[in-house]
Amino acid sequence: MNEKIKRVSVGRAVLCVLLCVIFASLTTYQFCYYSIFSAHKKELGETTTAMKEEYDLLISSRDAQISELSSRLAAAETELASLTTQVETLTNRLITITGSAEGTAEDCLRLLLTKALTRQNAEAGASRPAYVQEEVDAYMARYANSFVSTAERLLFVDFLYRTNYAGEAPSAAAAEEEMLEGYIRAAGDVYATYYTPEEYLAFTDQMNANIRCGIGVVSMAAPEGDAILVLHVHSTSPAMEAGLRAGDRITVVDGVRVADVGYDDAVARVAGEPNTAITLTVKRGDEVLTLVATRRAVTADVLITRTYEGNGKKIGYIRLLTFNNRTAEQLRGALKKLQAAGIDALIFDVRDNTGGSLTAILDTLDILLPAGKLLISYEFGNEHNAREPRYSETDEAVELPLVVLQNRRTASAAELFCAALRDHEYATLIGETSFGKGTMQTGYELENGAYMTITVAGYLPPSGKSYHGFGVHPDIEAPLDPAYVDQSIYTLPLDVDAAMEAALMMLAPK
Numbered sequence: 001m002n003e004k005i006k007r008v009s010v011g012r013a014v015l016c017v018l019l020c021v022i023f024a025s026l027t028t029y030q031f032c033y034y035s036i037f038s039a040h041k042k043e044l045g046e047t048t049t050a051m052k053e054e055y056d057l058l059i060s061s062r063d064a065q066i067s068e069l070s071s072r073l074a075a076a077e078t079e080l081a082s083l084t085t086q087v088e089t090l091t092n093r094l095i096t097i098t099g100s101a102e103g104t105a106e107d108c109l110r111l112l113l114t115k116a117l118t119r120q121n122a123e124a125g126a127s128r129p130a131y132v133q134e135e136v137d138a139y140m141a142r143y144a145n146s147f148v149s150t151a152e153r154l155l156f157v158d159f160l161y162r163t164n165y166a167g168e169a170p171s172a173a174a175a176e177e178e179m180l181e182g183y184i185r186a187a188g189d190v191y192a193t194y195y196t197p198e199e200y201l202a203f204t205d206q207m208n209a210n211i212r213c214g215i216g217v218v219s220m221a222a223p224e225g226d227a228i229l230v231l232h233v234h235s236t237s238p239a240m241e242a243g244l245r246a247g248d249r250i251t252v253v254d255g256v257r258v259a260d261v262g263y264d265d266a267v268a269r270v271a272g273e274p275n276t277a278i279t280l281t282v283k284r285g286d287e288v289l290t291l292v293a294t295r296r297a298v299t300a301d302v303l304i305t306r307t308y309e310g311n312g313k314k315i316g317y318i319r320l321l322t323f324n325n326r327t328a329e330q331l332r333g334a335l336k337k338l339q340a341a342g343i344d345a346l347i348f349d350v351r352d353n354t355g356g357s358l359t360a361i362l363d364t365l366d367i368l369l370p371a372g373k374l375l376i377s378y379e380f381g382n383e384h385n386a387r388e389p390r391y392s393e394t395d396e397a398v399e400l401p402l403v404v405l406q407n408r409r410t411a412s413a414a415e416l417f418c419a420a421l422r423d424h425e426y427a428t429l430i431g432e433t434s435f436g437k438g439t440m441q442t443g444y445e446l447e448n449g450a451y452m453t454i455t456v457a458g459y460l461p462p463s464g465k466s467y468h469g470f471g472v473h474p475d476i477e478a479p480l481d482p483a484y485v486d487q488s489i490y491t492l493p494l495d496v497d498a499a500m501e502a503a504l505m506m507l508a509p510k
Contacts, residue, residue, distance in 0.1 A: 437468060
């Protein structure tokens with residue numbers, strides 16, 4: 001029994017030991033597995049985190065790229081819409097002009113030229129669509145090809161300057177002015193003129209004898225440079241009302257000495273603003289005066305009248321300063337006044353008169369010559385600009401002995417005045433050979449308010465003999481003393497005025 005118990009106890013002990021060994025083995029295996037799994041899990045976690053960070057970075061980069069692409073696409077769509085609108089506009093214009101959407105650069109030129117000519121005709125009060133079309137067609141047929149390439153080069157040069165020039169490219173207005181003046185020079189049209197809008201406004205005022213604001217004097221710098229020398233005071237002007245006279249020397253303008261600021265600055269101060277008072281210090285001989293005038297718009301005199309008496313004769317004198325829209329009107333008034341004074345003869349002085357409006361000179365001659373007298377004929381280079389000869393129409397002829405004084409600065413329409421009166425044996429010419437300009441310019445207003453005149457014809461006096469390039473020769477030569485050649489006629493003393501002395505001697509002989 002005891003032996004049996006002992007064997008059982010040993011068996012149990014062995015079993016316990018075996019179970020312990022098995023448990024220990026299982027525990028060791030589980031620990032090893034856990035360790036391996038934990039390490040792998042950590043590695044997988046780190047890999048996962050890195051992959052997530054990379055994924056987030058890729059997503060962020062993609063979003064930025066998508067945003068940039070979206071902005072570029074929106075800008076491209078806007079630009080495309082703008083270009084589409086421009087193309088549609090141009091296409092519609094081309095269809096209007098050509099009847100087809102397949103337009104060319106020539107079609108664009110045709111459009112612009114048609115527009116300009118149509119506007120010009122409308123401003124002239126004409127309605128000549130057929131004429132415009134004919135003119136455009138003729139021009140395009142002869143000159144379009146060359147000017148398409150010229151326009152292309154000009155556009156490219158402008159592009160180069162605006163994208164590459166180290167300085168500042170000229171404004172469109174400045175470039176246009178230079179190109180137009182350059183075109184006139186290239187044409188060799190020495191009497192053509194280009195006016196900016198501001199210059200054209202001043203030119204219009206001159207042709208209408210308008211002074212927009214001032215006191216109404218003609219002046220020059222005093223030889224000593226310390227005063228404004230008054231040459232003429234316009235009638236019904238603030239200067240006349242203030243008591244200013246020809247020959248006065250303005251030395252101070254509103255407290256500013258002319259000697260300190262110079263002639264040009266002083267004259268600008270005199271002009272000033274409308275309805276403002278100006279105080280002038282005036283030297284008249286040895287007398288010093290203080291005169292006050294109120295600035296305003298003034299209608300300028302275009303002629304000066306006076307009378308001379310001697311040897312029992314009263315001689316009327318009319319100096320024509322220019323020929324503009326006021327000349328004929330003022331001449332009628334001057335003649336009426338002089339004839340009422342009982343003059344026996346008349347002197348017209350057109351020395352230093354450079355001409356002006358051809359229409360004005362013809363209206364002036366119409367006053368002096370009887371009806372039916374030829375005044376002018378034309379030599380046109382372009383038939384559609386041709387005009388018929390002009391004849392006098394009124395019977396306002398002046399039945400008095402006439403003398404006309406001329407000099408080397410008498411030019412253009414003023415020369416026609418001399419030649420026409422002499423050709424019809426109504427006047428004797430005294431003085432010097434005139435300048436010699438016998439061409440006519442016509443003016444055209446541009447769309448931006450600028451203006452240009454172009455020589456369109458030569459013209460002939462009644463004799464039919466052109467004086468262009470030669471001048472009108474006087475009947476009696478009476479040149480000035482060389483010491484006075486450059487002196488203003490306004491300030492020329494009578495005792496050295498050879499032409500005036502000769503005229504008075506002829507009309508009022510001793």
